[in-house]
């Protein structure tokens with residue numbers, strides 16, 4: 464897994480690629496919690512378009528990010544969900560809990 | 574991999590089963606060196622009949638055992654070589670270097 | 684290494700004729716099962732031995748017999764506590780506790796057992812071969 | 820985990836129609852290649868990412884085109900030293916130094932390369948499909 468960060472006004476976009484699994488999900492968790500809890504970024508957007516696989520520990524990291532965003536009053540947004548990512552969120556019954564958009568333009572809209 | 578030891582007069586027989594690979598070959602190496610270098614057992618016989626896989630690190634452990642046996646003037650004997658084990662020793666060009674028998678009776682013969 | 688297993692299992696299931704979503708389901712189940720073995724049975728240690736076998740089998744299904752892939756994973760780790768092995772209610776949104784749920788959703792049969800000091804997990808997925816069209 | 824990979828690759832190669840010795844050869848090559856990546860590229864660390872892909876390809880063979888299995892393994896470990904990547908003379912009986920030799924013996928093509936900070940190992944094994952008997 465690779466995470467690249469881009470910064471817009473009051474928004475951080477993480478472009479994530481590769482596999483989010485047992486070995487890599489702690490890195491995602493850390494990046495999310497830093498951005499939300501420490502830096503109190505008002506909006507964190509995850510571009511999941513290049514994610515090839517995400518396991519339950521990856522989903523757990525997303526849920527932790529979501530909880531953190533609620534705690535600090537920020538928004539955590541997902542976009543670019545491919546079939547695999549969508550399936551996993553469906554399996555977890557989490558599709559309706561996340562703020563999910565089709566593309567980046569919608570995700571960073573004011 | 575599992576190693577079970579049996580002791581005859583001046584001979585140790587190791588019944589080895591499972592996979593000898595990166596994770597398990599150090600255990601085989603240790604068992605061989607202890608029996609040969611420390612205990613100076615005159616004959617160490619390896620029953621490889623239940624070995625399902627052996628990798629190059631496993632072969633390296635056998636070679637170390639062979640060297641140790643020569644150093645202390647003991648014999649290291651192999652028997653029960655199945656197709657996989659035989660192939661690997663052939664690939665390593667080591668078939669003719671080891672003392673190899675068909676069965677246990679031949680291996681422990683006086 | 685999990686990535687290598689996922690790709691090998693993905694290619695195997697495709698080769699066996701599973702549909703794309705079923706291939707992903709089997710890959711997911713195997714990945715989550717291995718992750719659980721490493722985390723819970725081996726308490727995080729990655730170098731411990733895990734055995735796996737993959738077999739095409741004929742298994743009973745709906746009173747008939749069906750073509751299926753059977754996967755058996757075995758470890759020598761700590762005994763699983765059956766009370767914890769149930770997964771959890773998904774309504775409770777919190778991190779963790781999804782792995783077993785994924786495994787159960789993705790496979791047709793999921794059986795834990797313990798024999799001779801080893802934990803065994805048996806997973807079965809039926810191959811849904813399309814019935815030949817009659818007449819049409 | 821190497822055991823899981825071996826069994827998955829063994830089942831995959833059998834399914835692809837390789838002969839039993841060829842299945843064992845591919846399993847051996849993949850196992851030795853992964854072992855080398857863990858030991859040499861990642862200096863013994865087991866948790867580092869290794870990517871693998873398995874593809875059925877048409878590759879040029881003896882001036883014709885042959886049906887083959889292509890396996891690509893990639894890691895982010897230390898750059899391999901090409902001078903060391905040669906294996907060694909087998910006449911010299913000593914432990915170690917057999918892995919690369921096994922890989923070369925077991926596969927038809929073995930190619931190391933480095934791109935974008937990643938090591939890539941490409942392995943190809945041809946499927947020797949029996950020529951249909953004529954007349955006999």
Ligand SMILES: Nc1ncnc2c1ncn2[C@@H]1O[C@H](COP(=O)(O)OP(=O)(O)O)[C@@H](O)[C@H]1O
Nearest residue numbers: 719720723724763767768770779780781782783
């Ligand atoms: N292979 C295993 N060995 C022992 N215990 C296990 C195993 N798999 C699961 N468990 C137990 O079942 C619980 C639920 O597992 P799971 O649904 O995968 O969620 P999580 O791993 O996030 O806790 C685990 O917390 C653990 O106690």
Ligand SMILES: Nc1ncnc2c1ncn2[C@@H]1O[C@H](COP(=O)(O)OP(=O)(O)O)[C@@H](O)[C@H]1O
Nearest residue numbers: 855856859860899903904906915916917918919
């Ligand atoms: N994946 C790899 N990355 C870096 N170096 C490697 C790799 N594979 C092999 N090597 C180098 O090639 C040498 C020979 O490898 P090998 O034949 O497998 O024997 P051994 O691993 O026992 O030394 C190794 O000692 C190492 O220096």
